[in-house]
Amino acid sequence: MGWVNAVVQGLLLGGLYALFATGLSLMFGVMRIVNLAHGDLAVVASFLALALVSGTGLPLWVVIVVTVPLFAALGYLTQRVLLQRSLSSGPLATLLVTFGLSIVLQNVLLEVFSADTRTLDAGAFATGSFEVSGAVSVGYLSLTTFLLACAALAGIQLFLSRTGLGRMLRASSDDPETANLMGADSRHVYGIATVIAFATVALAGLMFAIRSSFDPAIGPSRLIFAFEAVVIGGLGSLWGTLLGGMVLGVTQSVSAQVDPALTLLAGHLIFLAVLAFRPQGLLAGRTA
Amino acid sequence: MTISHLLSARAARNVHVVRATRSAKLSAVVLAAAAAVLAALPFLVFSTVTDTLINLFVLIALASMWNLLAGFGGLVSVGQQAYIGIGAYSLVALADLGVQPYLAVPLAALTCAVFALPTSWLAFRLRGDYFAVGTWVIAEVYRLLVVRVDSLGGASGKSLSGLSGIDATLRGALTYWIALALALATIAGCYLLLRGRLGLSLMAVRDEETAAASAGIDVRRAKLLVYLVSAAGCGAAGGVITLSSLSVNPDSIFSVQWSAYMIFIVVIGGIGFIEGPLIGALIFFALQQLLADFGSWYLVLLGVVGIVAALRLPRGLWGLVPGPSLFPIGYLVRRSDGPA
Numbered sequence: 001m002g003w004v005n006a007v008v009q010g011l012l013l014g015g016l017y018a019l020f021a022t023g024l025s026l027m028f029g030v031m032r033i034v035n036l037a038h039g040d041l042a043v044v045a046s047f048l049a050l051a052l053v054s055g056t057g058l059p060l061w062v063v064i065v066v067t068v069p070l071f072a073a074l075g076y077l078t079q080r081v082l083l084q085r086s087l088s089s090g091p092l093a094t095l096l097v098t099f100g101l102s103i104v105l106q107n108v109l110l111e112v113f114s115a116d117t118r119t120l121d122a123g124a125f126a127t128g129s130f131e132v133s134g135a136v137s138v139g140y141l142s143l144t145t146f147l148l149a150c151a152a153l154a155g156i157q158l159f160l161s162r163t164g165l166g167r168m169l170r171a172s173s174d175d176p177e178t179a180n181l182m183g184a185d186s187r188h189v190y191g192i193a194t195v196i197a198f199a200t201v202a203l204a205g206l207m208f209a210i211r212s213s214f215d216p217a218i219g220p221s222r223l224i225f226a227f228e229a230v231v232i233g234g235l236g237s238l239w240g241t242l243l244g245g246m247v248l249g250v251t252q253s254v255s256a257q258v259d260p261a262l263t264l265l266a267g268h269l270i271f272l273a274v275l276a277f278r279p280q281g282l283l284a285g286r287t288a
Numbered sequence: 289m290t291i292s293h294l295l296s297a298r299a300a301r302n303v304h305v306v307r308a309t310r311s312a313k314l315s316a317v318v319l320a321a322a323a324a325v326l327a328a329l330p331f332l333v334f335s336t337v338t339d340t341l342i343n344l345f346v347l348i349a350l351a352s353m354w355n356l357l358a359g360f361g362g363l364v365s366v367g368q369q370a371y372i373g374i375g376a377y378s379l380v381a382l383a384d385l386g387v388q389p390y391l392a393v394p395l396a397a398l399t400c401a402v403f404a405l406p407t408s409w410l411a412f413r414l415r416g417d418y419f420a421v422g423t424w425v426i427a428e429v430y431r432l433l434v435v436r437v438d439s440l441g442g443a444s445g446k447s448l449s450g451l452s453g454i455d456a457t458l459r460g461a462l463t464y465w466i467a468l469a470l471a472l473a474t475i476a477g478c479y480l481l482l483r484g485r486l487g488l489s490l491m492a493v494r495d496e497e498t499a500a501a502s503a504g505i506d507v508r509r510a511k512l513l514v515y516l517v518s519a520a521g522c523g524a525a526g527g528v529i530t531l532s533s534l535s536v537n538p539d540s541i542f543s544v545q546w547s548a549y550m551i552f553i554v555v556i557g558g559i560g561f562i563e564g565p566l567i568g569a570l571i572f573f574a575l576q577q578l579l580a581d582f583g584s585w586y587l588v589l590l591g592v593v594g595i596v597a598a599l600r601l602p603r604g605l606w607g608l609v610p611g612p613s614l615f616p617i618g619y620l621v622r623r624s625d626g627p628a
Contacts, residue, residue, distance in 0.1 A: 034417035036366070082595070089602045095364060095417055096555055096598035103548055104591035107584035220544055224428060227421045235418075265432040268425055272410055275422065279413045 002257055005136045010253035012138070014229075014246030015146035016211075020204035020222070021229035021241050022153060023197030029236050030173045030193040033083060033094045037102040039223030041198065042205025044105055045071055046214050047113055049120055049206055060122055060210075068202045075198025079191045087190075102219065109216035120209040145207045150242070152200055157238050159196075169193060173236075221264075228271040234281025243282055304622045307483075315614045326468055330461035338464040342532050344573045345467035346525050347553060351565035352474040353521035354550035359560035360482060361514035362494035364416075366547045367423025370407070370430045371400040371519040373542040375526030377440055380536050383450040390462060393470075393527040400523025401516045403430075408515050412508070424544060431542035445537035448530055463531045470528055474521050475615075478562050481517065483617040486510060552594045558604025562615040567605050 020042065027033045035041075045067055052063045086097040122141065129139040160166040171179040172189045180186050208214065208222065225248065233244025248267050255266035274281065330338050350372070358364045378399040382392040407426055414422040435443045451459060481487060489510050492500035501507045530536050549572065557568025572590075579586035597604065 028417070032417070034421060036421070085599050089599060091416060092358070092364060092559070093598045093602060095420060096551060097595050099366070099548065099551060100591040100595035100598065102591075103594070104588050107587040107591070110584045111588070220424075221428075224421070224425055227418075228425065231414075231418065231422075261436070265429065265436075268429045268432065271425060272429065275410055275413055 006253045006257045010250030012142040012146040014249030015149035017229045018242040018245030019149035021226035023201045024226045025230045036098040040105040040219030043219045045202035045205035046209035071202035072195045072199040075194040076191045079194035117213040117215045122210045234283045240283035335460045342467040345471035347569040348471040349474040349525045351553040353518040355554045357518040365423040366420045367427040369546040370427035371522035372526035375523030376530040376536045379527040396527035397520040397524040401520040404519035447535035479615045558606030561606045
């Protein structure tokens with residue numbers, strides 16, 4: 001009886017994974033950076049919102065509206081100050097810089113907020129649900145998250161395909177030297193990519209924080225989900241990432257139905273299976 | 289004799305090809321003496337000193353293995369903790385089966401190499417940065433699988449059996465010697481591997497894979513060999529960690545923290561130099577001892593140092609040292625002074 005429900009919940013969760021993975025995919029596609037601090041950034045956003053809620057007493061939706069643009073600005077700054085420098089020192093440097101950033105963020109959070117597990121309290125909205133049919137009930141929060149994720153992905157897709165800046169971004173991703181010759185300022189373009197990545201990761205991080213509990217050390221395991229969604233879907237394809245997130249979400253929620261202890265393992269195994277039998281991903285996009 | 293033979297023979301008389309300079313030979317003697325002094329330490333100092341040094345030796349071994357993998361093989365992995373964990377758990381399992389734990393260390397290394405073979409098939413499908421995160425997922429899978437095995441203690445871990453009959457002082461000294469032997473073996477192993485044909489082909493692959501392949505190098509085989517050696521080395525290190533802590537916990541032995549340590553040691557010391565992990569491990573070890581009271585701020589500092597080193601010192605501290613290498617893996621060509 002619970003199977004259909006598990007699949008529906010998995011699909012909705014997949015939307016969140018996709019939103020979370022988009023930034024990782026975009027930064028890799030445009031700058032060839034795998035941001036190992038991606039998961040930790042989501043956790044930083046959660047703690048920032050937590051501090052804002054308890055510090056100012058503003059309602060949660062206001063805090064979310066404030067946090068996301070704040071993170072976007074932070075993204076531009078991070079790219080120009082930190083990542084741009086590492087890009088010129090070779091591919092290993094970017095990996096090490098983001099890995100170093102991940103360790104710094106985790107431990108600063110640990111010192112400031114302690115190792116306690118927290119949640120962002122969204123009140124009745126987080127727990128409320130409506131029944132679609134006898135066996136399937138959908139939470140308001142899951143549905144909102146899913147719709148937000150789809151809207152964000154569609155927005156990014158429109159931005160990339162319809163605007164001049166988006167075109168520059170795609171051109172820089174295909175061939176940075178030629179794009180520069182055509183007048184693209186690669187540093188600014190990279191900054192924009194990081195802005196999108198940081199904004200989406202903040203939004204996803206806040207949604208995660210409302211859904212389930214978080215602590216300073218949870219970033220790396222979240223990063224793995226994002227990475228899996230990207231690879232399952234296919235590198236360089238936004239809709240592939242959505243598909244990958246959904247495959248991951250459904251696998252996790254269906255296997256949790258069998259045995260809750262299997263949730264993570266099943267997700268990893270489906271990732272390894274895709275790696276083994278379809279390394280280009282389910283929806284192969286441009287070659288990375 | 290053709291004229292070209294004549295010319296090349298005359299040219300060869302003018303140059304002098306050597307492996308090691310005089311200073312490298314001297315430093316080899318110094319290193320051998322240092323190793324001898326270290327080996328004698330359990331007779332000279334209190335066991336607290338040797339117990340701390342075990343930690344240093346493990347770090348040197350792990351960092352050397354990561355340097356071999358990433359610095360020479362170009363395989364930047366964030367998942368070597370998989371083999372530390374497998375090594376540790378094989379030691380515990382073998383000890384349960386009645387194998388003397390000290391003798392089980394090489395077997396643990398072998399087990400890791402056996403596990404690494406099918407793992408490499410999956411991991412090598414990913415390139416560059418994605419290889420890094422892919423290896424991490426694989427390490428997580430190994431952790432989640434181990435946790436499910438009840439005979440290995442499940443999520444709470446397991447303690448090492450088979451050592452209770454040995455006197456604590458002797459046990460400490462034996463573990464110390466094994467750790468020292470491991471550190472020396474990994475350095476010597478890297479040196480011997482890299483000075484031969486494999487070293488040359490690896491460096492060619494790392495610098496330009498396509499060109500190396502077109503020059504007739506079997507790229508996949510070279511990478512696989514490095515991957516297997518590195519897995520075995522990390523497995524032996526995992527075994528030594530377990531010998532020293534006497535128990536194993538899945539969350540800490542499979543922790544990505546190990547990768548963080550390895551990477552920072554190698555980056556700070558100098559990636560792609562055999563000397564790098566040695567220097568880096570000494571600095572890391574000193575920082576660890578100095579900042580032990582500051583809790584996680586020490587990891588924050590480590591992260592910052594790593595970022596700065598990656599940006600400002602891409603060749604690490606050893607890259608700043610002028611002059612010839614302590615472990616010459618190339619050749620020096622000099623004009624000879626003799627008559628032409």
